Amino acid sequence: MRDAGTILGELRQRGVSRRDFVKFCGVMAGALALPGRAAGEIAEALAGVKKPSLVWLQFQSCGGDTASLLRASRPTVTEILLDVLSVDYHQTLMAAAGTNATALLHGDAIAVVEGAIPAKDGGVYCMIGGRTALQIVKDVCGNAAATIAVGNCAAFGGLPAAAPNPTGAISVSEAVPDVRNLINLPQCPVNVENFTATIVHYLTFQKWPELDAQRRPLFAYGKLAHDSCQRRAHFDAGQYAEQWGDEGHRAGYCLYKLGCKAPVAFSNCPSVRWNGGTSWPVEAGHPCIGCSEAKFWDRNTPFYEHLDGVDGYGVHASIDTAGVAAVGALAAGLAVHGIAAAVRRHKADGEDEP
Ligand code: SF4
Numbered sequence: 001m002r003d004a005g006t007i008l009g010e011l012r013q014r015g016v017s018r019r020d021f022v023k024f025c026g027v028m029a030g031a032l033a034l035p036g037r038a039a040g041e042i043a044e045a046l047a048g049v050k051k052p053s054l055v056w057l058q059f060q061s062c063g064g065d066t067a068s069l070l071r072a073s074r075p076t077v078t079e080i081l082l083d084v085l086s087v088d089y090h091q092t093l094m095a096a097a098g099t100n101a102t103a104l105l106h107g108d109a110i111a112v113v114e115g116a117i118p119a120k121d122g123g124v125y126c127m128i129g130g131r132t133a134l135q136i137v138k139d140v141c142g143n144a145a146a147t148i149a150v151g152n153c154a155a156f157g158g159l160p161a162a163a164p165n166p167t168g169a170i171s172v173s174e175a176v177p178d179v180r181n182l183i184n185l186p187q188c189p190v191n192v193e194n195f196t197a198t199i200v201h202y203l204t205f206q207k208w209p210e211l212d213a214q215r216r217p218l219f220a221y222g223k224l225a226h227d228s229c230q231r232r233a234h235f236d237a238g239q240y241a242e243q244w245g246d247e248g249h250r251a252g253y254c255l256y257k258l259g260c261k262a263p264v265a266f267s268n269c270p271s272v273r274w275n276g277g278t279s280w281p282v283e284a285g286h287p288c289i290g291c292s293e294a295k296f297w298d299r300n301t302p303f304y305e306h307l308d309g310v311d312g313y314g315v316h317a318s319i320d321t322a323g324v325a326a327v328g329a330l331a332a333g334l335a336v337h338g339i340a341a342a343v344r345r346h347k348a349d350g351e352d353e354p
Helices: 007-012 018-031 036-047 064-070 076-086 097-100 133-143 151-156 192-205 233-235 324-348
Strands: 055-059 086-090 110-114 144-152 182-185
Touching: 007 036, 018 036, 018 192, 036 192, 064 151, 064 192, 097 144, 110 133, 110 151, 144 151, 144 192, 151 182, 182 192
Parallel strands: 055 086, 055 110, 110 144, 144 182
Antiparallel strands: none
16 A cells, blocks of 8 residues: 555544545644645645654643543544554553553653653652653653653643642653753643644654744744733723623623733633634633743742733733723623613513613
């Protein structure tokens, strides 16, 4: 078979149509912030390449990044695991156990790390097969062609490293300072579309995407989430939700005063969204907690207190009073709208005006 062993060949074998494949490439072009025509280039490149081998390590984490991978819907987890990538080792998903599983660890693959690495007391707080996470990550990532740190814990230490950090949790870059081709994909958990797009970028262009100073791909972390937010016009207009469930909150006003940290968080959440492009926290009514940033547990808590010093409507120093008038006006507007609607209903029912 002409394309045996290639990604397209595998897709064909598994009954994935060319149309679905091209659609997937279109989604990837979007995630990579490339023009639509790049989908063709991606399709052409992916059709001919071999599946890359992946070794997925999991240490101090809640498993959220694996859950993100399992819940992928564009492409489905089957497509990721079986058709696009060759996941040779994944502690949570693979069937092998014990020494059979450990034998699958090898150094020439792309290493993916989920979770922080405890370094205190000789690393005894996370041991797998008699070895510390610290030994394993040094071994595997020290020899890997590239390492992708998925989720905030692997990229920056995340919750395990938050004060008082009882296990001495550290990130991949701290555990293996000389690691080759490290790519950080923070967020809590990783957005699987950014993960897949990173791999697709490598397969298409034979190089890893451009990174920022914190080794995050610019296509996903190049802009503040605040700058693409669907509620941004309300921020600029000084229209804020003041309380959970108030008129402003229900009308889709800005969540800055409820604690939104997106003005200091770099991510493509507003455009790529989550759960197959369905929504993201702010769109669903919850403030961003800034999980794409280092030390966000220490810096951004309490999560429901607003940031200081972000320029917005009027003078930021008066943010607690700015917007109250706007919400008041909205409430008055809704009340007028309610009265007018009631008048129309009464008229329709043939009643006198109240
Ligand atoms: Fe959107 Fe949050 Fe920025 Fe308001 S502060 S515009 S809710 S990102």
